Amino acid sequence: MRWSEQATGRLNEAGFRAGAARRQVIELLEGEHCAVTALEIDRRLPSVGRASVYRTLEQLEQLDLVHRVDVGGEVVAFERNDPGEHHHHMVCVRCGRLVPFEDRELERAIHRVGEGAEFEVLSHDVLLRGVCPRCQEEG
Amino acid sequence: MRWSEQATGRLNEAGFRAGAARRQVIELLEGEHCAVTALEIDRRLPSVGRASVYRTLEQLEQLDLVHRVDVGGEVVAFERNDPGEHHHHMVCVRCGRLVPFEDRELERAIHRVGEGAEFEVLSHDVLLRGVCPRCQEEG
DNA sequence: CAGCTAGACGAGAATGAGTCTCATTTTCAT
């Protein structure tokens, strides 16, 4: 089942009605493998109002269909939440390129930290900052 | 050697002149064990202009005397960079409280990921999101 | 120690991402 169908279904269950703006945002997210910023979505969907973009992202986030990716502060990005999939990101400090990675050991280590903590840990983020291969070549 | 002296010395070496604004910002950071936002610094130092707060933080960051802590996007926080010390944070999703932690295994795992990656990894962040003990009690 | 000048500073304007409001359009249960 495609993520977009899943999303639409879940929104229905949650009592949301259909609407053109939300559909377009969902379709755009469907086509992205990694994070997109709210502003880019807004730019790429001229017929959809800013408010609707942010509203939709918020709703999708609450239903856990999408999650926020923080990559340095300025702008927030979002990406599809595919069940059973879990990755983190490396960001290039020169060009901003975002590359996903996953690592079981890292996850285990984080899990253990959560176990030992007083916090009830709900989620986590890992961000590696560095220089991507392309920018390394350029000196 | 206190961090503030170290910072002042390093700024001197880098060719910066002394100045009241920077001194005050440095003193404030000296007294904080964990992250403070630029805006809070601005508020707590009424005699220092906003521009100087951001300027100083930027300079300190470039000299690696301070580093950015991203905790969810809205506001950026900064904290002292004590040599030989390295920690990450847990944020409470309810009250926003920030608690530092460190874990050698986690660091090892991250290091290994960096080794195996095409990126030349320079730094990393880990953020655990959850509910702090105090907020757990409140239901 | 006075003069000088580059660098430091602060006030306030400008920017821009994200939020809010509200009049209008759509949806869909009846």
Add this chain to the structure above:
DNA sequence: ATGAAAATGAGACTCATTCTCGTCTAGCTG
């Protein structure tokens, strides 16, 4: 088909951060 409720988009608004620019000051020079 109808109408109450939800969804939408234009644009005003907020507010953290950045920029601008005139003034001030550290600290070198003589």
